[in-house]
Amino acid sequence: MISGSSLRNSCIFLGCLALSIFAAQTLLGDSAGLPSLYRFKSPLGWQDEAEHQVSEQGSHTDQDAGTSISESLPGVALVVASQSTDDTSWLDDVFLDWQKNIYVTNDPNARLTVPKNKGREGMVYLTYIIDNYDRLPEVNLFRHAERYQWHSDDPLFDGRRLLSRLQLSYIRHKGYTNLRCGWILTCPASVHPHDDAWNDEKEADPDVEGPNASSFYKDAYEALFPGDSVPDEIGGPCCAQFAVTAKRIRQRPRSDYERFRAWLAETELDDDISGRIMEYSWHIIFREPAVSCPLAADCYCGLYGICNLECEGDGDCSEQYVMPEYSSMPDGWPDVGWDFEWRNATEMRMEYDEKYPVVTAEDRGQVDWAQNVRF
Numbered sequence: 001m002i003s004g005s006s007l008r009n010s011c012i013f014l015g016c017l018a019l020s021i022f023a024a025q026t027l028l029g030d031s032a033g034l035p036s037l038y039r040f041k042s043p044l045g046w047q048d049e050a051e052h053q054v055s056e057q058g059s060h061t062d063q064d065a066g067t068s069i070s071e072s073l074p075g076v077a078l079v080v081a082s083q084s085t086d087d088t089s090w091l092d093d094v095f096l097d098w099q100k101n102i103y104v105t106n107d108p109n110a111r112l113t114v115p116k117n118k119g120r121e122g123m124v125y126l127t128y129i130i131d132n133y134d135r136l137p138e139v140n141l142f143r144h145a146e147r148y149q150w151h152s153d154d155p156l157f158d159g160r161r162l163l164s165r166l167q168l169s170y171i172r173h174k175g176y177t178n179l180r181c182g183w184i185l186t187c188p189a190s191v192h193p194h195d196d197a198w199n200d201e202k203e204a205d206p207d208v209e210g211p212n213a214s215s216f217y218k219d220a221y222e223a224l225f226p227g228d229s230v231p232d233e234i235g236g237p238c239c240a241q242f243a244v245t246a247k248r249i250r251q252r253p254r255s256d257y258e259r260f261r262a263w264l265a266e267t268e269l270d271d272d273i274s275g276r277i278m279e280y281s282w283h284i285i286f287r288e289p290a291v292s293c294p295l296a297a298d299c300y301c302g303l304y305g306i307c308n309l310e311c312e313g314d315g316d317c318s319e320q321y322v323m324p325e326y327s328s329m330p331d332g333w334p335d336v337g338w339d340f341e342w343r344n345a346t347e348m349r350m351e352y353d354e355k356y357p358v359v360t361a362e363d364r365g366q367v368d369w370a371q372n373v374r375f
Contacts, residue, residue, distance in 0.1 A: 073135055073136065073137045073138065073246075074137065074138055075097065075098070075099060075137040075138060075139070076095075076097070076098045076099070076137055076138070076139045076140075076141065076168065077098065077099040077100075077101060077132075077136070077137045077139070077140045077141065078091070078095065078098050078099065078100050078101065078141045078143070078163075079101045079103070079124065079125060079128045079140060079141065079142045079143070080100070080101065080102045080103065080124075080143060080144070080145050081103055081105065081120070081121035081124035081125070081142075081143075081144055081145060082102055082103060082104055082105070082144075082145035083104065083105055083106050083145070084104055084106055084107050084110075086145035086146065087145075087146075088102050088145050090147040090160055091160075094160060094163075094164070095163065095164075098141075099137060101128055102145075103124040103127070103128070105117045105123065105124060114127050115127065115261075115265065116265045117271075118264060118265060118271050118274065118275075119264040119265075119271060119274045119275045119278055120240070120271060120272070120274075120275030120276075120278075120279075121142070121144060121240050121275065122240070122260075122264055122274070122275050122278035122279070123261065123264055123265070125142050125240075125282075126257050126260055126261040126264065127261065128140075128142075129249060129254075129257045130254060130257050130258055130261065133249070133250070133254045133257070136246035136249060136250075137246065138172065138245060138246055139168055139171050139172065139243060139244075139245060139246075140243065140244055140245070140246065140249065141163070141166075141179070141242075141243050142240070142241060142242055142243070142244070143159065143163075143179060143241040144159075144239075144240075144241060146159070147159050147160050148329045148333055148334065149329075150323070150324050150327055150329075151180065151238075151239040151241060153179075153180050153181050153182055153300075153320060153321040154320070154321070155319075155320065155321070155322075155348075155352060156333075156334045156345065156348065156349070157324070157329065157333075157334075158334070161349070162179065162304060165304040165305055165306070165358055166243070166303065166304065167302060167303055167304065167305055167360065167361065169360075169361050170302040170303050170361065171243045171244075171245065171303070172245060174302075175244065175245050175247065175248040175286070175287075176242065176243070176244045176245070176248050176283065176286040176287070176288055177242065177243050177244075177294075177299070177303055178236060178237040178241070178242045178283065178299075179241040179242055179243060179303075180237040180238060180239055180241065181237065181294070181296045181299035181300045181303065181304075181317070181320075181321075182237065182296050182315055182316065182317065182320075182321045183237065183293055183296060183314065183315025183316065184238070184315070184316075184321075184323050185238045186235060186236060186237060186238040186280075187235050187236065187237060187238075187293035187315050188235050188291060188293045188315070189233035189234065189235035189291050190214070190234065190235055190238075190280075191214040191217050191233070191234035191235070191280050192214070192232065192233055192234075193214070193217045193218040193221060193230050193231065193232070193234065194218060194230065194232060196212065196214040196215050196217060196218070197215065197217075197218040197219070199212055199214070199215040213272075213273045213276035213277055213280070214280075216269055216273060216277065217234065217277055217280060218230050220263070220267070220269075220274075220277045220281075221281070223263050223267075224259070224260055224263055224281060225284070231290035231291075233290060233291050234280050234281075234284070234290050234291065235290070235291040235292070235293055236280075236282075236283040236288070236291070236292045236293060237293065238279070239279065240275075240278070240279040240282060242282055242283075242286075244286050248286050248287065249286070251286075251287050252285070252287075256285075260278075260285065264278065293314075293315060295314050295315070296311055296314065296315045296316065296317050297309055297311045297317060300317060300320055301359065301364075302361075304358075305357075305358035305359045305360055306320060306356050306358075306359070307359040307364070308356065308359075309356075324338070325338070326338075334348070
């Protein structure tokens with residue numbers, strides 16, 4: 001039997017708890033919750049389009065939860081697609097204010113993993129968006145696991161240095177941007193869906209070595225974007241690393257991302273081809289034009305604050321990036337060069353930083369970026 005004093009004490013405790021919850025909701029908003037790092041994975045599957053709708057003002061309503069999600073949580077999330085053999089320790093002691101979501105695609109027991117290991121980084125990116133749709137931070141960065149990789153637009157191919165130079169106000173202003181600025185390989189247009197669908201039998205056969213992913217793009221586009229006209233050309237900086245705001249992500253309902261992921265999991269196209277098709281499609285998914293190749297000089301200046309480059313053309317700034325002859329760096333890189341010669345990488349970085357100091361939006365007088373105008 002519960003005594004009167006115990007009952008009174010319980011009521012006082014519950015009342016305080018209720019007030020604490022109310023205060024937290026008032027301060028943080030209805031979308032406040034645990035960081036994505038601690039959320040459970042959702043199952044692969046479809047969801048009714050009517051459950052998630054985007055209003056004309058761009059705010060999102062989740063009818064199941066009964067909450068209006070028109071504002072993102074503050075901060076930055078880094079989403080990394082990795083495998084168990086990748087070394088992501090270079091992220092341990094940097095960017096301490098960012099949420100770090102490191103997915104391990106080939107380990108079903110990893111803290112963050114994917115429902116099916118297919119489609120390269122695409123399955124990771126879509127899983128993160130689906131699982132965190134209602135609690136996305138304002139800026140979301142999607143990238144590969146390696147620090148040094150030829151995909152990084154840096155003289156030393158150093159992803160850490162590029163991330164340290166990111167101008168978040170530019171990302172907020174643009175809504176979406178590829179993390180690459182150069183046009184090598186995929187700009188101004190690398191896919192011609194209608195023409196490429198008629199490629200010869202070898203290029204269009206997924207079972208032969210080196211099939212052309214663009215041969216399958218028209219059919220894939222029609223499945224990914226039902227009802228949309230297939231563009232004549234597709235183009236954007238390569239390699240599936242990009243930054244996008246929560247607001248831009250929510251310009252599509254969650255069910256769209258679930259459809260993309262279901263296609264990726266179920267298509268008969270293999271890991272490489274299906275992943276490449278997603279790579280060609282990210283900018284379209286985030287409401288950019290089918291051909292979206294900003295001038296490289298403008299991109300380097302806005303995104304990384306590198307504003308005094310002398311570029312050879314619209315998409316080529318060799319002072320910042322030169323396509324390497326090999327896709328893998330030699331052991332010991334960057335202190336060991338391409339010819340296995342020793343060099344002082346620390347000194348090279350210092351010379352680079354002196355020649356190309358970060359130029360912010362405030363420095364350029366573009367106060368709209370500096371004031372964090374949301375796109």
